[in-house]
Amino acid sequence: MLPTSLAGPTLNWFKNLASGSSASFQDLRDKFISQYYRNKRPAKDVSSLYTMKQHEDERFQAFLTRFNLVKSIVMECHPSTAVQAFKLAMNRRTPYHTSLVVNTPKTIDELNEKADGFVRLEEEEAANARKTSIIST
Template sequence: MPPPLEKAAPDSYADSPFVDSISIVSMPKGFANPNMTLFDGTTDPFDHVSQYKQKMMTVTAVGHVKEAYMCKGFGSILSGPALRWLVSLPNSSISTFADLVNAFTQQLASSRKPQKHAGDLYRIVQGTNETIGEYNTRLNNEKVAVRECDMSTAVEAFRRGLHHESDLYNQLTMHPCHSFEAVQEKATAAIRLEEDILARASILSTPSVSSTSAMEKLSRK
């Protein structure tokens, strides 16, 4: 036999995981839920908290009032198991936004992405048919995900990942850069040249309008 359905208590409308000093604060007039994908527990909770904080910067308030807004608005970005977790918290168990975030990330830690390390950048290698621009974008995206990345590691990882026969690889090997910004300057110049060569090749491979018209006339005769 399935267990009987649990009935809500008469006073359950007043249930709140937040202490009274947060619960009694009214949300600002015209408050709109942050425009972001609802978190259901299947993605990185730390990323979601960071995005939520960024979205809530638009809410004008200071001190404890702002903290109350942050706490009370948090449920609007949750769904599924994550929302059920928030609703199931004991009454008055959360007194600060830090309490809420710590409980949230601890509960959903299994969904956290593996932390990126600087050494992971050495795994980024330019593909056989990949342009320098595409490779540069991939490596920079990975670099942003690394919390602590020293300059020398980023510089060397970029150089090693390039095609060994490319001019940029030769330049960075013969004339090493001492900052990632300097590497990016050389990469930008190489990308500009690469794009120009590709554009010229595309133009040359496309029949001109005049030659196309002449061929059409000949085919009609």
């Protein structure tokens, strides 16, 4: 039944195993883990959030995506800790930073919800800048 649940590169890996190379299902499982364990992202601790910084020329949405990616592999991080790390990491000259200081979200979900508005604002400002440059040329 196992081959019917595999697809793509994993199915190719399975098909390329030498016939009789696994003496048991546990042996096959061990080979599978050995093959694909390298693809697993290593877990990080909360200090990795505190070492992040938004680059001067980095758009807010790109930074938010990068922060959430790192946050997703951090082990055991309290929501308020993640929010605090985000506040420290972001560019302080943005309207979103000011908004976070005035009204700090309690969870990452609240932070992301609030961030959506600023992402839309950033996108609109970029679109307006493109329109202005087209008109002026």
